[in-house]
Amino acid sequence: MVHSKQRNTNHDTIASMYDLKGIEHHEIRLNCIDRLILKNILEGAHIFDLGCGTGQIAQRLLKRGYQVTGLDSSEGMLNVARENAPDGKFILDDARFFTLPPTFHAAISTDVVLNYILSIEEFKDALKNVYNALLENGIFAFELYLEELCELDWINSNSGGGVKDNNVWVDIWSYDTENKIGRKDTTRFQLVNGLWQRSDRSFFLKAYSTTEVKSALEQVGFRKITIYDTNRDLGVEQRSDTATAVFVCHKPLSE
Structure with missing residues (x-):
């Protein structure tokens, strides 16, 4: 590999x-x-x-x-x-x-x-x-x-997130049962100079x-x-x- x-x-x-x-x-x-x-x-x-x-x-x-x-x-x-x-x-x-x-x-x-x-x-x-x-x-x-400990939770996970100060974020979970990989897609909105800026990132966990x-x-x-x-x-x-x-x-x- x-x-x-x-x-x-x-x-x-x-x-x-x-x-x-x-x-x-x-x-x-x-x-x-x-x-x-x-x-x-x-x-x-x-x-x-x-x-x-x-x-x-x-x-x-x-x-x-x-x-x-x-x-x-x-x-x-x-x-x-x-x-x-x-x-x-x-x-x-x-x-x-x-x-x-x-x-x-x-x-x-x-x-x-x-x-x-x-x-x-x-x-x-x-x-x-x-x-x-x-x-x-x-x-x-x-x-x-x-x-x-986590497999059933990851299979059944939906989403989470929060609002704090000038930030809003949403986490959406999914799970690949064959490869045993959890995926968290995070979308963030940040208030910068009066304007909301969006960023998206995916995180993978084995x-x-x-x-x-x-x-x-x-x-x-x-x-x-x-x-x-x-x-x-x-x-x-x-x-x-x-x-x-x-x-x-x-x-x-x-x-």
Whole structure:
């Protein structure tokens, strides 16, 4: 399979409105990170935020005294992140292709970032890149839509959206059952200098199975893999009707 090295820039068009959708869920995500990762690493440890978006989680971790390096493929998202978390370090790159030396005590990926990778081969590439960037005994926790949890919801999804400040947006969902790809078509209207401007963008998400994800983690070297249902096990109420899972795994010590 030939992989394109083109960076995914889809989220540039919604970067300026991303935080308008509400940021309260970031506090919920941080509580989960606290329970699953922060209690197991030293104060001031260096954390890698894969798909950091607008830097809301990075900002909260920095305030707690951690070092944070965020990576995102959207330059627009990173421009907002640098405003939200000026003390963080941010890198413009793609989860599938980045290369960093073993620097980090822990890595996180929230808001189902890895579902935007549409092939299992590139999914494994991203996991391997994180693995290489972790120090030995480093912890990786990431949130994911799983096929078993989301497929029926995606099949039955209709639309959503909102109105906030000078922005109006509509999201329309559809699902390709054969290829297990969810599609979200977003139309945004933004009031600029008294005129409404329209933009349209399609986002695609792959529904991976638990077996696929666990196998991929093991193939790249991760061990001590634990899976949590965010609702049942972590007590997180989803912003949508679609449940997610959190995988926690470790990079082992060298033998």
